Amino acid sequence: MTFDFDLFVIGGGSGGVRAARIAAAEHGAKVALAEEFRMGGTCVIRGCVPKKLMVFASNFAQSVEDGREYGWDIRQNGFDWSKFRPRLDTELDRLEAAYRRTLHNANVTVFDSRAVLDDAHTVRLADGSVKTAKHILIATGGHPFVFDFPGSELAITSNDIFLLDELPKSILIVGGGYIACEFACILNGLGVQVTQYYRGDQILRGFDDEVRGHISDLISKQGVDLRLNADVAEMQRNEHGVSVTATDGGIHQFGAAMFATGRIPNTLGLGLEDIGVKIGKRGEIQVDEWSQTSVPSIFAVGDVTDRINLTPVAIREGHAFADTVFGGNPTRADHDQVPGAVFTQPEYGYVGMSEEEAQKEHRIEVYATAFRPMRGAFIGRDEKVLFKLIVDADTDRVLGVHIVADGAGELIQLAAIAVKMGATKKDFDRTVAVHPTIAEELVTMRTPVRTA
Incomplete structure (x- = not known):
């Protein structure tokens, strides 16, 4: 044919x-x-x-x-x-x-x-x-997916946010995944009054639990009104924007409501x-x-x-x-040890397993530290960065790296090379630190904070 x-x-x-x-x-x-x-x-x-x-x-x-x-x-x-x-x-x-x-x-x-x-x-x-x-x-x-409920047609999504003629003075963001959290931080940084509803107990489901709590605290301290175990029951249009009835019965007014509830x-x-x-x-x-x-x-x-x-x-x-x-070269896409970044403020970079994933399959040691970086500490800012290594206690191989800090997306790309190559904790330990940087924590953590 x-x-x-x-x-x-x-x-x-x-x-x-x-x-x-x-x-x-x-x-x-x-x-x-x-x-x-x-x-x-x-x-x-x-x-x-x-x-x-x-x-x-x-x-x-x-x-x-x-x-x-x-x-x-x-x-x-x-x-x-x-x-x-x-x-x-x-x-x-x-x-x-x-x-x-x-x-x-x-x-x-x-x-x-x-x-x-x-x-x-x-x-x-x-x-x-x-x-x-x-x-x-x-x-x-x-x-993007928006579930059906009374007034759901009034919702905007991440597809629409770039096309707005003007930014609203206030916005409700519904969802707790990375898209919702990223836009909560973005719009908050642009001066929009942001409220975020998530129906679960903690944002960023599927990511490392310690990181989830850390980012949740940071988002709240930066001014996002983060409300967990909260969802929308109904929305109505009015002259001020959108009137939102929450599942707890409360009624709140927002300039717009953006749903980031999955794709x-x-x-x-x-x-x-x-x-x-x-x-x-x-x-x-x-x-x-x-x-x-x-x-x-x-x-x-x-x-x-x-x-x-x-x-x-x-x-x-x-x-x-x-x-x-077409090339005569049978090739499978490699889906193992794929790094990623969540562009909250600060960013979250990750590669490999979370602590929860790792302890299901391995006996692990967890190395973690949270501290105020020099740049912020100097001027009295109290936001802390987080560095975390998940290590196989039997083989010493690094199973996961998690970083919450400015530039974490850039940092994790380099850490991902080491993890992909099968680096051990001893490999990290024998690497000389670059000082003064926040990234030196990756090679200076010597004592596990817990084992599992």
Whole structure:
């Protein structure tokens, strides 16, 4: 059978674009890609990149305050969203253009259209035209989920926050995951009065428990009104914004209400189940270690598979797919010891196991220290950073590293190399400290604070 393309990619995010580029430019495949919204996907257009730029913007309030304490004569007149927003839009336009240029240079045919599957080798575009391909890759990502309740249509999500014409004076953020906590810190830093509801006992479920408590305390001290075991029962629009009735019966007024209550894969309406592609309970495409679905010609990478929903992981999965299918080099994406960062203020960087995970499988020693860093201590700030190592007591191997500090995302990238290489606590101990830095704590902790 003759096909129009060797590969048809549905989704122009990081994973899909990487797969298309490698298959075409490095392995000589004839490739097409369809994207119904903007090239770049969640990360570039409505996720990591604009969020990190907002993190940068929100940090300046504390920096200005610190500068004054250090002796600088600095005036602060507040944050001007109307100045920041156009620059943000311009940067996202630049990045989208770069993604398009990458595909063009790789000779990938781009369709700015929604695409659905008719069968295992056939894609139908929004204009009704049909394209065939020997292989199809689904890389459609995910989207924010808002549960249904009276007034739920009034909620905004992380997709919307970058598009606001102006920042509200107050906002309710619902959720306790990393997206909710990041935006609580961002908006608080930009001068918005922030209240955060989370229905559980502690934020950041799934992360290390000691870290969760530490960050919760920091967020509260910085001015976020964090309310645990709290949720929304109803919302109504009024002239001041949104009136929110909490599950405890209390009624509160906010300029806006942002829900960060989870994300689900973008699989609805793609025609996947009709052609035999197995879908999980959350709508995720089920794949094997080669990112292959239950239909041999169809593969999936990135958040749509709901494995590890991080941009670098999607990129690795897309690259591995292209090398395997078109490069003659069978490659599995490595999902072990994947580092990550939560961009709260301060940041949380992590790699490997949490204390709770490790003690289920290993006899462990825990090395941890919390202290006021020099920069803040000098001017009387009482916020503490946290450094934590989880060590296998039998092999001495470092199982996990957790850092809560300014720049933790940068620090953990380097620590992750050591952990990935199988470094032991003795390897950390024999590494000379860089002084004076906060990072020297990684190599100067000598006595475990507890064992389990």
